Amino acid sequence: MRIAVLSGKGGTGKTLVSVNLARLAGNSHYIDCDIEEPNGHLFFKPALTQKEEIKVKMPVVDHTKCNGCRKCIDKCRFNAMAYIYNKVLIFEEVCHSCGACSLLCPEKAISESDKVIGEIQHGTSDMVKVSSGFLNIGESSGIPVIRQLLKQKTGTNDVIIDCPPGSACSVMESIQDADFCLLVAEPSIFGAHNLNMVYELVKLFNKKHAVVLNKTMEGENPSEEFCQTHLIPILSRIPYSQEIAKQNSDAEIIIDTNPQYRELFAQLLENIKKELAI
Amino acid sequence: MKQLLILSGKGGTGKTTVAGAFIKISQAKAYADCDVDAPNLHLLMSQHVNPEQKDFYGLDKAIINQESCAACGLCAQYCRFDAIQKNGKVYQVDSFACEGCGLCDEICPVKAISMTPCIVGNLKMYKAKDVFSTAQLKMGNGNSGLLVSEVKKQMKNNKPENTHLAVIDGSPGIGCPVIASLSGVDMVLIVTEPSLSGMSDLDRIVKTTHKLQVKPAVCINKYDTNQQISNKIKDYCEKEGILFTGMIPYDNMVIKAVNQGRSIMDYECEAREAIKKVYQNTIKHIELTEEK
Amino acid sequence: MKIAVPVNENHIESGICPSFGRSPYYLIYTTDTKDEQYLTNPAANSQGGAGIKAAQFLVDQKVNVVLVPRCGDNAAEVLHAAGINIFKSQGESIQENIDAFEHNKLAVLDQFHGGFHGHHG
Numbered sequence: 196m197r198i199a200v201l202s203g204k205g206g207t208g209k210t211l212v213s214v215n216l217a218r219l220a221g222n223s224h225y226i227d228c229d230i231e232e233p234n235g236h237l238f239f240k241p242a243l244t245q246k247e248e249i250k251v252k253m254p255v256v257d258h259t260k261c262n263g264c265r266k267c268i269d270k271c272r273f274n275a276m277a278y279i280y281n282k283v284l285i286f287e288e289v290c291h292s293c294g295a296c297s298l299l300c301p302e303k304a305i306s307e308s309d310k311v312i313g314e315i316q317h318g319t320s321d322m323v324k325v326s327s328g329f330l331n332i333g334e335s336s337g338i339p340v341i342r343q344l345l346k347q348k349t350g351t352n353d354v355i356i357d358c359p360p361g362s363a364c365s366v367m368e369s370i371q372d373a374d375f376c377l378l379v380a381e382p383s384i385f386g387a388h389n390l391n392m393v394y395e396l397v398k399l400f401n402k403k404h405a406v407v408l409n410k411t412m413e414g415e416n417p418s419e420e421f422c423q424t425h426l427i428p429i430l431s432r433i434p435y436s437q438e439i440a441k442q443n444s445d446a447e448i449i450i451d452t453n454p455q456y457r458e459l460f461a462q463l464l465e466n467i468k469k470e471l472a473i
Numbered sequence: 474m475k476q477l478l479i480l481s482g483k484g485g486t487g488k489t490t491v492a493g494a495f496i497k498i499s500q501a502k503a504y505a506d507c508d509v510d511a512p513n514l515h516l517l518m519s520q521h522v523n524p525e526q527k528d529f530y531g532l533d534k535a536i537i538n539q540e541s542c543a544a545c546g547l548c549a550q551y552c553r554f555d556a557i558q559k560n561g562k563v564y565q566v567d568s569f570a571c572e573g574c575g576l577c578d579e580i581c582p583v584k585a586i587s588m589t590p591c592i593v594g595n596l597k598m599y600k601a602k603d604v605f606s607t608a609q610l611k612m613g614n615g616n617s618g619l620l621v622s623e624v625k626k627q628m629k630n631n632k633p634e635n636t637h638l639a640v641i642d643g644s645p646g647i648g649c650p651v652i653a654s655l656s657g658v659d660m661v662l663i664v665t666e667p668s669l670s671g672m673s674d675l676d677r678i679v680k681t682t683h684k685l686q687v688k689p690a691v692c693i694n695k696y697d698t699n700q701q702i703s704n705k706i707k708d709y710c711e712k713e714g715i716l717f718t719g720m721i722p723y724d725n726m727v728i729k730a731v732n733q734g735r736s737i738m739d740y741e742c743e744a745r746e747a748i749k750k751v752y753q754n755t756i757k758h759i760e761l762t763e764e765k
Numbered sequence: 766m767k768i769a770v771p772v773n774e775n776h777i778e779s780g781i782c783p784s785f786g787r788s789p790y791y792l793i794y795t796t797d798t799k800d801e802q803y804l805t806n807p808a809a810n811s812q813g814g815a816g817i818k819a820a821q822f823l824v825d826q827k828v829n830v831v832l833v834p835r836c837g838d839n840a841a842e843v844l845h846a847a848g849i850n851i852f853k854s855q856g857e858s859i860q861e862n863i864d865a866f867e868h869n870k871l872a873v874l875d876q877f878h879g880g881f882h883g884h885h886g
Binding site: 531573618656685686 | 787835876878
């Protein structure tokens with residue numbers, strides 16, 4: 196099963212759920228697609244086996260061939276080039292690597308070279324294979340890192356994808372080939388509001404989905420009410436616990452030391468299987 | 474008018490709660506929610522007027538005119554973003570994946586592709602005695618940096634007279650929207666939480682603020698969930714020469730306040746007192762001059 | 766000598782625009798003739814790379830000097846590559862800044878901010 200764990204709002208427990216689910220599943224592959232702020236590796240502390248640089252193509256101008264027609268500058272929709280004193284200047288951080296300039300140059304004066312924008316680290320933690328994506332500081336788009344992360348095929352039974360928060364393009368990319376989307380929600384109006392957003396996203400992509408209510412407490416739970424109104428299955432309720440909050444903050448995998456949580460996550464995995472079997 | 478931006482690095486640390494509280498304490502007459510992917514500030518700052526709304530357009534996106542299309546597949550072959558797919562006999566552009574580069578339009582031998590304006594978000598402005606600027610990015614989209622800039626611009630252009638301070642609720646992460654929100658602000662307060670994840674993210678967001686030459690201040694929310702890590706964060710700030718403006722305890726009242734759609738400042742509790750102190754420690758580093 | 770100033774509207778009373786790349790207009794002021802030309806900024810609504818496009822526009826207008834309150838590093842790179850000097854403007858008055866520049870009272874702008882391009886997030 197390829198399970199994507201997403202939340203809309205940050206800090207709801209995406210990583211808690213995905214890390215513990217991957218650990219519980221045993222022979223699994225945990226993929227951290229939250230490439231701006233990857234955290235899963237802090238929990239798994241994987242033994243590193245491989246590092247992979249992620250590159251994008253950047254244009255390079257051969258000025259011996261350039262005749263100053265400026266077609267590249269005129270056609271670049273991202274304004275990534277300028278023409279000063281018969282030289283083409285290229286601004287890599289604004290370039291989208293679309294390849295238009297090199298393809299359209301009438302003199303064939305533009306070629307492409309690689310630029311590193313991030314990396315993927317592969318490792319293992321007991322039976323779990325851990326792949327984490329890191330976007331270099333200052334880079335604006337992590338989509339190429341996420342795409343490469345999701346191409347990994349390790350042959351494990353289960354793949355758990357820890358998605359970025361929100362519902363923007365990086366999240367959309369992360370759920371592309373998921374069989375199931377697990378939405379994590381916290382019991383606040385913020386949580387319910389943002390749950391609504393990811394709910395719309397998974398519906399748009401026709402993904403099977405269900406909810407995990409995290410940090411539940413006594414009293415109203417706007418996220419639970421949302422699920423009831425929209426008939427979204429709730430597969431687990433994880434109560435707020437100061438002890439668990441502390442363990443999680445120390446990047447401990449809670450099922451390792453808490454049998455009742457091991458049981459809870461085992462049940463969650465079972466429930467996901469049942470949902471997929473329907 | 475001085476601008477104070479609230480960021481977090483990691484999501485869920487309490488950025489919006491703190492921003493909302495600061496707005497109440499300072500009685501700031503201009504405030505904005507720059508977390509355009511997942512805006513939440515409006516849930517705390519109840520408004521009594523209808524907002525002015527404006528569509529926000531992203532880059533033009535490619536659309537294939539099926540009547541003219543010769544199904545040669547050249548566009549799909551050259552698209553770097555896998556945005557053109559063949560569905561049966563028909564080539565179609567996935568508008569979420571399309572980055573608007575226009576290459577397909579340029580190379581189509583029958584000129585069947587046109588670049589068309591695309592609404593990717595919605596700007597809202599509530600204007601009464603104060604101004605509240607916010608926006609919602611439509612899901613699955615990029616383009617968030619420019620929308621953030623528009624939110625700030627909208628706030629600045631509509632600020633009431635004698636506005637000395639604007640409070641801006643930022644977004645999580647370190648990418649485009651954060652970079653855009655940092656531009657031109659006078660100070661940034663990073664709200665962090667005491668967890669290893671939080672510490673790792675704090676380092677990344679601090680580096681981002683350095684890259685943009687904005688001096689950060691840091692405060693710790695829910696500090697008592699892990700006292701050891703809270704101390705580590707304090708040490709980190711001291712070592713790196715980062716301004717540390719205080720700590721807020723975990724408080725059940727916060728979630729109650731949020732769910733009532735109200736600021737924590739309306740409830741007598743520990744968190745409220747702590748936030749007041751953080752506010753005072755932060756604000757004294759901004760010179761609130763007369764409005765220019 | 767041609768001086769470029771980012772301005773809010775196309776007249777001298779309008780005030781200097783705080784943004785270089787997305788300024789709605791530029792005033793091109795020719796010092797010897799005292800001629801004022803107001804040009805629409807083609808980069809004003811650019812999704813990304815506005816500073817670069819705006820700077821290219823001014824290079825193509827054969828401007829010698831730019832007076833701005835702040836400027837992005839990409840725009841600065843384009844302007845500097847073309848030998849255009851960037852000075853830091855003071856306050857909002859266009860006329861005052863032109864006068865100050867002509868009397869050598871403005872400092873060179875040497876701090877530039879990072880890009881905040883509005884593209885793929």
